[in-house]
Amino acid sequence: MHADKVFKALGDPTRRKLLDLLCERNGQTLGELCEGLDMARQSATQHLGILEAANLVSTVRRGRAKLHFVNPVPLHEVYERWVRKFEHQRLSLLHDLKKELEGE
Amino acid sequence: MHADKVFKALGDPTRRKLLDLLCERNGQTLGELCEGLDMARQSATQHLGILEAANLVSTVRRGRAKLHFVNPVPLHEVYERWVRKFEHQRLSLLHDLKKELEGE
DNA sequence: ACGTTATGCAGGTAAATACCTGCATGTCAA
DNA sequence: TTGACATGCAGGTATTTACCTGCATAACGT
Numbered sequence: 001m002h003a004d005k006v007f008k009a010l011g012d013p014t015r016r017k018l019l020d021l022l023c024e025r026n027g028q029t030l031g032e033l034c035e036g037l038d039m040a041r042q043s044a045t046q047h048l049g050i051l052e053a054a055n056l057v058s059t060v061r062r063g064r065a066k067l068h069f070v071n072p073v074p075l076h077e078v079y080e081r082w083v084r085k086f087e088h089q090r091l092s093l094l095h096d097l098k099k100e101l102e103g104e
Numbered sequence: 105m106h107a108d109k110v111f112k113a114l115g116d117p118t119r120r121k122l123l124d125l126l127c128e129r130n131g132q133t134l135g136e137l138c139e140g141l142d143m144a145r146q147s148a149t150q151h152l153g154i155l156e157a158a159n160l161v162s163t164v165r166r167g168r169a170k171l172h173f174v175n176p177v178p179l180h181e182v183y184e185r186w187v188r189k190f191e192h193q194r195l196s197l198l199h200d201l202k203k204e205l206e207g208e
Numbered sequence: 209a210c211g212t213t214a215t216g217c218a219g220g221t222a223a224a225t226a227c228c229t230g231c232a233t234g235t236c237a238a
Numbered sequence: 239t240t241g242a243c244a245t246g247c248a249g250g251t252a253t254t255t256a257c258c259t260g261c262a263t264a265a266c267g268t
Binding site: 039063064065 | 257
């Protein structure tokens with residue numbers, strides 16, 4: 001997994017909105033996605049390209065249209081690597097901080 | 105939760121390394137964290153500031169030193185909002201794609 | 209074939225980002 | 239108090255990013 005691409009892709013509100021749009025209805029075309037975005041088509045293309053490079057979106061050509069599908073796998077990998085790892089700290093964090101504030 | 109700050113904070117390899125370093129040993133000082141980084145102290149300060157602004161790191165002053173602690177809460181919120189939401193698609197994605205490739 | 213529609217590609221600009229150097233402030237220990 | 243140590247703050251630069259305009263290509267329907 002390329003954490004860099006995934007997190008950078010998610011670090012933009014337009015791209016997160018694109019994912020939400022695709023979650024509502026999978027397989028939309030570029031034109032359809034643009035309707036919900038309030039920016040030029042070319043900008044949306046760029047955002048979708050970044051999502052695709054991060055493997056968060058997969059595409060299928062269908063005639064002159066390009067259909068976009070969410071790929072949830074990288075999100076799950078993010079969870080495995082960056083959420084679960086820190087889960088066990090949710091209690092020990094408080095412990096560490098408390099000890100520190102009490103003077104070691 | 106401020107998804108923007110959290111994802112942007114995570115979208116840099118230096119900052120992810122800082123989180124890993126703190127995961128190994130919580131409560132390290134700026135100087136200690138710098139030893140594992142290969143960049144000027146001021147740059148690390150900037151990265152830690154971004155992590156703190158995203159609420160991924162909390163700090164406690166202790167005399168002239170500043171101790172850093174991981175805060176796993178935003179990571180868990182990311183999971184709730186951006187991973188679980190797309191979990192149910194892990195099967196339906198294949199379904200959608202298959203239908204599409206078969207010609208609707 | 210022709211016009212319409214959907215997307216691709218080239219490039220240009222303003223803002224944000226990641227790094228740095230240099231100097232200031234605050235704390236500890238002798 | 240003084241020197242050493244830990245961090246804070248100001249600013250400067252090169253790269254990346256997010257947006258745009260303009261033109262090119264490809265597919266559909268009549």
